[in-house]
Each structure stands twice: as structure tokens, then as C-alpha cells.
Amino acid sequence: MRMGELSRRSGVSVPTIKYYLREGLLPAGTATGRNQADYGDGHLRRLRVIRVLIDVGGVSVTAAREVLAAIDDPDVVGHHLLGVAHHAVAPAARGRRDTEQWRAARAEVDAVVRRRGWAISPDAAALDHVADVICAARALGLDELLAGMDTYADAAELVARHDIDTVVTRAQRGGPGDEQALMVETVITGTVLGESLLTGLRLLAQEATSARTLGDER
Amino acid sequence: MRMGELSRRSGVSVPTIKYYLREGLLPAGTATGRNQADYGDGHLRRLRVIRVLIDVGGVSVTAAREVLAAIDDPDVVGHHLLGVAHHAVAPAARGRRDTEQWRAARAEVDAVVRRRGWAISPDAAALDHVADVICAARALGLDELLAGMDTYADAAELVARHDIDTVVTRAQRGGPGDEQALMVETVITGTVLGESLLTGLRLLAQEATSARTLGDER
């Protein structure tokens, strides 16, 4: 398959594909001449992954490159991999983390983690991320939201179990390419797509619950 | 309070505050002279809300303006309000929605909604959003993820109930400003912060579950 066909089948324009090649998101095709190369199904699949990361995950091109590098790296295994996916999904740090309030929020996160018996590496970015949110909520006086944090944690645990199950199941089932790469790809796309899915369903559930609770005062 | 103090207490630089004034995110202070104005606690609070929307919610300045307009509009009531918040949070449409696969995905969403007895306005943006995600997951062959969609829906319902409860509780408790405005603000900030909180906790729960299931092969 050459560039034109790759473009048509992926829905990504030729200049954009060239851009991704330049940026190292997409590996070069196998050259068949001085100015001719051949692309395979792997390239098509990779392009789909890229679009998911960027469009659905809202990941920057730079972050996507790092994630894709992890997909290709055979040394990345187990749940160290989760760190890579999480790092990419996490937005840049929001505010100052050197305030008294922030440290209090961070302690609150640690308390939740301890209470639930979660084994978390202490340098996980998500710990700080959650602390950021708590800090912001406190600043706005949204204590009711935080009072039910265990509800949120319950929900998070529920989907996380399913997510990990998905990865394990899929690794056993096998699929295109080698097992390792498939598992890595599943973790990353599953993390990104799962987040978006959960977010969307939450909004729907909110509307449904609101209609039921507050009545139909549209 | 004048601009300098507002800047210091909010942590937002003076030029940025001016920019928000220009863009209509922040109402002008009450003028006390030709080039002097007075800002109140409302402005401080508003600035905090703006930062939450932009930093935590990842909302664009344009979308933030619309959301804030809804906060100020006394005619926006009940769960019509949810629509505004959801519209702002929702990212722009990702791909083409005119394909056969997309319509199939959309039908799948409708099926879930019907199965759970959710009363959803048929033009809710979240319906399309979820369909986008399903479409992307199918394209990548991530069927295992979708097989457990009810797990995701359960989790979504769990937090949504809590979210709506929060709004109701808070409206009753009262607080600064009039009830209506407080409720609106709670919906919006709660939607945005809750999403970020849920996302962060999911990542933590994933790591914990992964460590438990896959063992410690770091």
C-alpha cells in the first residue's frame, strides 16, 4: 500500500501523514525505491491509534509520540506501562503545589489510598492530579462533593477492575501482531477510550438522575 | 478591592485579569473614577471558577464565557442547566458521524439508555459523544471494553446520583449569593471537578488493581 491508499483508508490527509512521519509518530514504510515506499496494515492500525489518542484522548502530538514509543519498546512491561499511559493522559500541572492547602489535599489523597488498601507507587502522577482537584474544590467550598469521595472511589474501583480484566482477557485471546505489543496497545487505548466512555456515560446518568429527582421542569 | 489586590488574592496576573474582562468572562468592577474601579468578593470567586473551568476542565475561553453567561442568567433553571455544563465540557466533534459504523454505535447507545430506563433528551450531546467512543473502540477491535459497558454505566450512575445529591443538598444549605446562582455554579463546577476527580481516582484504582492482579513485576 502506498501513501495515497493509506490516506484514503485511514481518513487522514496525505500532508498530515507526512507530518506524523516527520514527528516520529508513524514509522517509515519499507522503501522500494528512491522515492517510493510501501505501508502495511500496521501503519493503518497505528494511524487509528494516533487519531484515538489525539482526538478522543486530547493528547498532544508530543505526548502521543512518547506513548507510541512505549508501545514499540519491548522492555516496557506490566503495570509500569500504566504509568506511561497515565502520564500521557494527565494534563500539565494546573496551579502551584507549594501551598499549605495543597499539602492538606495531598494528605487527604494519601488517606483515601490507605483506607482502601491501594498499593500505589508514591510518585504516581495521579496522586498529585487528584490533590489538585481536591484543592480546587475546597477553594470553591464544594465540600459536599468531597464528602462523597468514597462513592467516586467505589466507581473508580469498579471500572478499574473491568479495565484490567479487559487487558488480561485480550492478551490471552491474542490478536494481530505479537502478544506484548497488543497488550501494551490495549492498555493505552483502553485507558484513553475508557475515560471518555465513563465521562460520557456520567453525563447521561446525570441527566437521567436529574430528571428523576428534580422532576421535569424543563 | 482594586485590581492589584484582586490579582494577588486570586493568583491571576493583572494582564490576564484584564484579558478576562475584555473577553467578558469577568464582569467589570463598579467604577469609582475615570480610571479606577472597585472589585468585590464576587469577582474573586468568579476568577476561581474561571480557573477551574480552564485549568481543571480544559475548557476553552470561548466555552467558558458561555458557561459563565448561564451562571448569570436567571432564566436558566433545573436540568436544562446540565445541558449547558455538558455542552461546555464536551470536546468538539471528533470524526465523521455519517458513516454506517457510527450509526450502529449510536444505536448501541440508545439501547443502553433504553435498557437502563434513562430519560434523556434525544439531542443531548453526550449521546453522540458516547457513540464516538464506541465507534473508535470498534475500529480498534476493543470489543472486550464495550462488552462491559454496563459496568461503566453502573459506575456512572453511582457517581451521578451523588452529583445530583450534592447539588440538592447544597441548594438547601444555602451559601453566598442567591440560591439560584449558587445551584447553577454548583452544577457546573461539580460537573467539571467531578469528572477530573473520577478520572484521577480511576487511574489510581487501575494501578492498585493491576498490582494486585498482575503481581509486582515492575
Added chain:
DNA sequence: GCCTTTGGATAGTGCCGCTATCTACTACGG
């Protein structure tokens, strides 16, 4: 043979969220 497509390289575009600068005016301590 000749028009189309390709790989490769370089430069440019449009948007977005600020940031810098300027001017004229005001507040305030001394």
C-alpha cells in the same frame, strides 16, 4: 511518452491564550 503520484524537504497559516507596551489619569504618603 506523458500525466499522475510519491517521498522528502521547507516554509507558511490560523488559532489560542495570554503578555507587553503605551497613554492618560488617580491614589496616597510625606
Added chain:
DNA sequence: CCGTAGTAGATAGCGGCACTATCCAAAGGC
């Protein structure tokens, strides 16, 4: 009453990002 610091308002600029446009020489393919 002076001098310095702060302020409102307006305009212009900046840096980053995700593409997009253009050009060239070399295949491809009928």
C-alpha cells in the same frame, strides 16, 4: 504640593501547536 506607584483602557505582539501549502526530482503506470 510633589513624586511615585498603581490603574483603566486600548492596541499590538508572542510562543506554541497542529497542521497545510508548495516545490522538487524521481518513480509508476497506462
